[in-house]
Amino acid sequence: MPEPVAEKQAWLRTPARILAVLTILIMGFGVWQGVRALSTEAAQQRLAPTLNWEAFLAGRFAAAINHVMAHNLPLDAELRAAGGVFRWALFRSGGPQVRVGCEGWLFLTEELRPFPGAEAAIAERAAALGRVQRMLAERGIALVVALVPDKARIYPDKLCGAPWSAQSQGRLAAILAAFRAEGVEALDLAPVLAAAAARGPAHWRTDTHWNQEGAAAAAAAIAARAAGLAYDRREGIRTSFAAEESEAPADLLRLMGLDIVPDGLRPRRDRQRLAITTLPESGGGLLDDEALPQVALLGSSYSANANFHGALQQALAAPVTAIAQQGGGFHGAAEAFFGGATWRESPPRLIVWEFPERVVHQPITPAERAFLDRWR
Numbered sequence: 001m002p003e004p005v006a007e008k009q010a011w012l013r014t015p016a017r018i019l020a021v022l023t024i025l026i027m028g029f030g031v032w033q034g035v036r037a038l039s040t041e042a043a044q045q046r047l048a049p050t051l052n053w054e055a056f057l058a059g060r061f062a063a064a065i066n067h068v069m070a071h072n073l074p075l076d077a078e079l080r081a082a083g084g085v086f087r088w089a090l091f092r093s094g095g096p097q098v099r100v101g102c103e104g105w106l107f108l109t110e111e112l113r114p115f116p117g118a119e120a121a122i123a124e125r126a127a128a129l130g131r132v133q134r135m136l137a138e139r140g141i142a143l144v145v146a147l148v149p150d151k152a153r154i155y156p157d158k159l160c161g162a163p164w165s166a167q168s169q170g171r172l173a174a175i176l177a178a179f180r181a182e183g184v185e186a187l188d189l190a191p192v193l194a195a196a197a198a199r200g201p202a203h204w205r206t207d208t209h210w211n212q213e214g215a216a217a218a219a220a221a222i223a224a225r226a227a228g229l230a231y232d233r234r235e236g237i238r239t240s241f242a243a244e245e246s247e248a249p250a251d252l253l254r255l256m257g258l259d260i261v262p263d264g265l266r267p268r269r270d271r272q273r274l275a276i277t278t279l280p281e282s283g284g285g286l287l288d289d290e291a292l293p294q295v296a297l298l299g300s301s302y303s304a305n306a307n308f309h310g311a312l313q314q315a316l317a318a319p320v321t322a323i324a325q326q327g328g329g330f331h332g333a334a335e336a337f338f339g340g341a342t343w344r345e346s347p348p349r350l351i352v353w354e355f356p357e358r359v360v361h362q363p364i365t366p367a368e369r370a371f372l373d374r375w376r
Helices: 003-038 041-050 053-058 060-071 076-091 118-138 171-181 190-199 212-225 251-256 286-290 308-316 332-338 341-345 366-373
Strands: 098-100 106-108 142-148 238-241 275-278 295-299 320-324 350-356
Touching: 041 060, 076 251, 098 251, 106 251, 118 142, 118 171, 118 366, 142 171, 142 212, 190 212, 212 308, 238 308, 275 308, 295 308, 295 332, 308 320, 320 332, 332 341
Parallel strands: 142 350, 295 320, 295 350
Antiparallel strands: 098 106, 238 275
16 A cells, blocks of 8 residues: 555544544543442432332333423532533523623523413412412411512613513513402512612613612512501611622522633623611510411512511511512412411411512413412
């Protein structure tokens, strides 16, 4: 064989060898990731109920494997971060769950997109809410419904071209009208938060939720609505702030896969001086110490963020039992409360029911359907 031809064939074989080695390494890396994921305690707990023939035929075993592969890979966070950085650096995109505005403002896609059957979903939830309010009124219990507006509604100027559906823009008015038709005068927090935003940010740029200033403004508005209602007050509730700043919540960065990377590779994360609300000692005897609060907060993730629970206690001048569920939507916290011992044995005098406007028009899940049906 002539020397040039032999050299050419050798050169062609070298990339093939490299490609083969890379392929084997990548496949080996994937196998290692999968084996490590399946061997974790969390994976074993999820797989255990599906290790039978019935579960295999029903597809539950495959579903459990898919869940483990999606959530328990050893380098899952790092791989997601690499993809998020690539997407952000090249396209300034937040991925399917986040819409990118301007000046570092991020928005949840769920707030902005339309949903099928929205009008019927709003009507069903409004009807259930009306029945709950009437039931509470018969028992002498007051209800304040606090409707949390979308972040995009407070900062439309920060969307800067991010698509905002006509359905979502008109949703708040539709919800308030449907509630009013059922006799529920919900507290619309949009004007409250808009006024707070005029003084300074009332939401985090990189998180869905209100910040501590927005939460305090909402709490003050709820307390104003509850003025004159009967419940025991307690003086001396105070809020203090940490001396040093720390990172603020940033759920939208997490949804983008950018929560573990430095600010230079993502929108800059907000910072805060953490607020902590403390209640004074009751000063009474044993029975007084054991008395349950006469105010209950049924809330979504907004109630679990930015010291809203503490701000509400200070604004109401009363201890508040908080039942807040991350991702609980319209019904989650209410279902837990009305099915719990506190409601059966020592119901409060005032209930604050907080939920975001964006969940009211979404399709009703089977779990929520069961809750709504109990109020027919």
